[in-house]
Amino acid sequence: MERLNKSEIIFKFISYILIGAFGIMALYPVVYAVSASISGKMAYESGRVILLPIDVNFSVYKLLYEDKGFWISYINTLFYAVYGTLWSMIISITGAYALAKKRLLFRRQLNFFIVFTMWFTAGMIPTYLNYMDMGIKNKWGIVVAFGVQAYNIILLRNTFEGIPKEIEEAAKVDGVNEFQLLHRIYIPMSKAGIATVALFYATSRWNGYFWVRILVKDPMELPVQVYMRILVENYQKMYEDMPANLPYAADSYIYAILVCSIIPVLLIYPHIQKYFAKGVNIGGVKE
Amino acid sequence: MAGLRCINLKKCYDNNVVAVQGFNLDIKDGEFIVLLGPSGCGKSTALRMIAGLEKITDGELFIGDKLVNTLAPSDRDIAMVFQNYALYGNMTVYENIGFSLTIRHQDTDVIHEKTIKAAEVVELSRVLNNKPANLSGGQRQRVALGRSMVRDAKVFLLDEPLSNLDAKLRNETRRELVKLQRRLGTTFIYVTHDQVEAMTMADRMVIMKDGIIQQIGTPADVYNSPCNMFVAGFIGSPPTNFITGEIKNGSFVSKDLTFPLIEDHKKALSSYENRTVIVGIRPENIRESHVLPVKSNDIISINVKLDVVELLGADMLIHFYLNDKMLTGKVLSSSDFKRDQNVELSVFLRHVHFFDPETTKRIDVGGTLCND
Numbered sequence: 250m251e252r253l254n255k256s257e258i259i260f261k262f263i264s265y266i267l268i269g270a271f272g273i274m275a276l277y278p279v280v281y282a283v284s285a286s287i288s289g290k291m292a293y294e295s296g297r298v299i300l301l302p303i304d305v306n307f308s309v310y311k312l313l314y315e316d317k318g319f320w321i322s323y324i325n326t327l328f329y330a331v332y333g334t335l336w337s338m339i340i341s342i343t344g345a346y347a348l349a350k351k352r353l354l355f356r357r358q359l360n361f362f363i364v365f366t367m368w369f370t371a372g373m374i375p376t377y378l379n380y381m382d383m384g385i386k387n388k389w390g391i392v393v394a395f396g397v398q399a400y401n402i403i404l405l406r407n408t409f410e411g412i413p414k415e416i417e418e419a420a421k422v423d424g425v426n427e428f429q430l431l432h433r434i435y436i437p438m439s440k441a442g443i444a445t446v447a448l449f450y451a452t453s454r455w456n457g458y459f460w461v462r463i464l465v466k467d468p469m470e471l472p473v474q475v476y477m478r479i480l481v482e483n484y485q486k487m488y489e490d491m492p493a494n495l496p497y498a499a500d501s502y503i504y505a506i507l508v509c510s511i512i513p514v515l516l517i518y519p520h521i522q523k524y525f526a527k528g529v530n531i532g533g534v535k536e
Numbered sequence: 537m538a539g540l541r542c543i544n545l546k547k548c549y550d551n552n553v554v555a556v557q558g559f560n561l562d563i564k565d566g567e568f569i570v571l572l573g574p575s576g577c578g579k580s581t582a583l584r585m586i587a588g589l590e591k592i593t594d595g596e597l598f599i600g601d602k603l604v605n606t607l608a609p610s611d612r613d614i615a616m617v618f619q620n621y622a623l624y625g626n627m628t629v630y631e632n633i634g635f636s637l638t639i640r641h642q643d644t645d646v647i648h649e650k651t652i653k654a655a656e657v658v659e660l661s662r663v664l665n666n667k668p669a670n671l672s673g674g675q676r677q678r679v680a681l682g683r684s685m686v687r688d689a690k691v692f693l694l695d696e697p698l699s700n701l702d703a704k705l706r707n708e709t710r711r712e713l714v715k716l717q718r719r720l721g722t723t724f725i726y727v728t729h730d731q732v733e734a735m736t737m738a739d740r741m742v743i744m745k746d747g748i749i750q751q752i753g754t755p756a757d758v759y760n761s762p763c764n765m766f767v768a769g770f771i772g773s774p775p776t777n778f779i780t781g782e783i784k785n786g787s788f789v790s791k792d793l794t795f796p797l798i799e800d801h802k803k804a805l806s807s808y809e810n811r812t813v814i815v816g817i818r819p820e821n822i823r824e825s826h827v828l829p830v831k832s833n834d835i836i837s838i839n840v841k842l843d844v845v846e847l848l849g850a851d852m853l854i855h856f857y858l859n860d861k862m863l864t865g866k867v868l869s870s871s872d873f874k875r876d877q878n879v880e881l882s883v884f885l886r887h888v889h890f891f892d893p894e895t896t897k898r899i900d901v902g903g904t905l906c907n908d
Contacts, residue, residue, distance in 0.1 A: 415622035418589050423636035423683075424610035433639075437626035 279511065286310070286504035293498040309497040309505045319506060321469060322476035325388065326455060326510070329472055333392045333454035338447055340396045345405035346431050360406075366399045380464055388470045391461055398453070401446045408442030409435055444524035448517075455514060477506045538600035538613075538690040539565040540586070540723060545595035547581050547747075555581040556747040559595065568717050568724045572734040573744035574770070579727045580695055582744070586725060587616050587693050599691060612691075615684030619696040621676045623668040623683075629655070630664040633682045650686050657716070658682040674705045681713075685720070692717075694726045698733065710737060731771055735759070743767050761889075763906040765896040768816045768889060774853060776816040777863045780893065783808045788815055788890075792858040795836045798885050804901045805890060813899065814891040819853065821884040822865030824873070834886045842877050854879075 289304025
């Protein structure tokens, strides 16, 4: 085995330290949220909960389980994430596929228009007025109106462009039409890119807060992030309303919602992460 | 199975670059045709026009009796093998081979039967569940072949299918391809820049340069009777030696080499008296003198000092100067020639060719130019 020289050892050491520190910074809030949600009231309010839970009890989750408002917002969030991601992916994949084709009429101009939206945005007020004029004020409106992000289309377009043209030509000789080419060849061969973009969309939809808060008026259609925010805003009232003899703190309730809201992401991420490592087209063509 | 007729095919791109023009070719049913030429000569473009992957700018293309100019690739009843295999990396070998049948919604049993049969022919039965990434280069190329075979296409188009294989595998696959073509009896059109592939596989070969066909003929015809200087230089390795000179009093005269014409050449060059011609001598027609059994009028001797000697195994290439002109000869390695050695070589005059310097065409017996 080759021995590392001194500078390489120092470089590796610093790298590990930095990566470790970054990992702890990312992990600590999650661990703290879980600990805070299951710690006892006295322990939490006296500031003794720093990392691990103290006086563990799960009564806050029982209360959360019985909170109808939480479940409605949770289901709404799932709705935004599932339908939103699905819709965004349909638009992005078909758009990116078309833009990846060299024979597309006005291809350069169309690409420019899409990239232009990444450099220049209209600003919050005009955007808001635009959404209002379009009548975006319910769940379906949010799903449809926030269909695509230019960055994701460009990402998918580049993924599709990476597929050798000979593959497309071979498929054409085999007899595929344009739709079959997309769903039998391009999509399966671009799993890595598609999984990445789907994850981007899903997390952005799952964490969607600002525009839903601004545009959606019906409280029955609000997602969990907005529900949580409203709880935080009404924290003082909640604190005062709470009976003094409860085993958990008012904050624990909010932390419990936070923990519940990240569970789906934690469950899905490991399954999608494997696609990041490599594409599936290895070996299809001679490099 | 079907023949194929190309009538004056032309391909002109949007930037007015003409890739192929005047492409006339009749291919018989079951024939193995090789399109050969250097990079950029238009051979792949011609093949892609036949496949329907490039639009034909002008001319007519018939597959069998059917005009196919405007037909989509899938409707031309052709199969194509690409240089880089173009396999579907997301599918197994079985799925790759059967894909064209699946797309055509054929019965599952038929797909299975044909796929298994094709896999047996290309000897891939044991790796049917593997994905292309887990196959060797040779196996991948055989998957591409199997994928083409499964559809019983009328014409097989192969675009430099062996160029990504190593030398040993290339030789083996070359032989397998020829056997496969004989077994299937299907028309094969094969594009390559490798003259060994062309010479060994073709029933007829088509030599191209700058988008124009230079010569069509059997490998022996093309080698023995090259139509012009390009073909004479391109076919054969190392390339033909060319020397410019004049015909004077029944002799070829140049500052590098002078020799009397043999009777056949005298007749052919009678109208070139006192005119410039170019003589082409293949390296294999410049041999070591001491192995020749008898002296004859068809052979002249030259004494040279060897400049470079390259041992190839059984043969040896020798490079030497005649005045300022460097020539190459091919001798047996047993000659044991050394660099800077003075040797006597023999030139076989019967096999030299004369070319018209203006048209670069070969001067035929009777003084006419080749193809005129």
